[in-house]
Amino acid sequence: MLEKSGFNRLDMEAVVARSDAELMLRVKGGDERSFADLLSKHRNPVINYLYRMVQNAAIAEELAQDVFLRVYRARHSYEPTAKFTTWLYRIATHVALNFLRDGRHARNTAPLDGPDGEPIRELRVTDPNVEDRLVARTRTVEIRRAILTLPEKQRAAVILHKYHDLDYREIAATLQCSESAVKSLLFRAYETLRGRLAHLAGG
């Protein structure tokens, strides 16, 4: 019994420690369960990345489905030459930019302060009363609008940097540019946001 539980514990640790690349290589070898593991680990971050890029929760989910289908289809040709998350975010960025550029964005996205633009199913709801909630909502709308007006690449860089903790090398690999270009993108983006959100900074 002890031996059995010891094996299970070690097995569990091995599963936890297994890198994304290892999981993806197992998927390549036909292990569907490893794909489910990758999916459960990266589903929320990918949806949220896409949500912040296109600013619509339903569309973000649709695009995320596309991203994971692409990952699944590409399993046979997968080679762990880059970090898995970098590869994943590169696919997600490609899908998001395609969506933003092909005109569907303008047709499908409701205004930010409209009912569809409301960030539904938020992770934390801590606002104590309606007035505070209204103020918070107005501030969020302004923040979202400021991010939405950034050029696509700057927007992607800011989202990956701020909300996904990717370092400059990873952002550079995702956006397929140099690290110095990423630093420059981020500097210009934060400089723009500083100007647009200055009135919110005081309180």
Place this chain on the structure above:
Amino acid sequence: MMMKCNDLETNAIAYMDGKLPPAQRNAMELHLAVCPACRERIEGFTQVLGLLDEWEGVQPSSFFQTRLTARLEEEAVTQGWWKNAWRAWIPRPVTGSLFAIVFAVVVTVGVVLLRYSPTPSPVEMSQPAAPAVAVVASAGDETALYQDLPLLEDWEVLRNFEVLQELSNTTPVMQ
């Protein structure tokens, strides 16, 4: 090492993230101590990073997983169909080299058959039109026919065709 205002673009974000090497970090702090404009920028960036925290993320809907699972299964079925179709076409495993040899033989035979099969020449195919051309051709046009030897040959045959010559002067242009 001295830092200048121009160096802020490549160092500001790394400085705020705490990712600058110690020497560059010290240089940055020395510069910020004497440059109110750069200090103001860095403070502004820090405030922006704080503001962005207010935009919370979303959780996937309950349909996401169901729908994705269905699409993945559909994908697997489609791929399975292709595999089955391929296996049905080639009943037992065929090695790549054998397949290549068979393919090369089929292509070679096809090329040989096409190359050496008795196909009518373009002139022969247009033969019905040739008499009209030959009959109306004047002596002056004959030189033009030298440019096209097969056509000239056809014209010669027609000119010496006995049946035509026996027709009582019905072909004045040929005399």
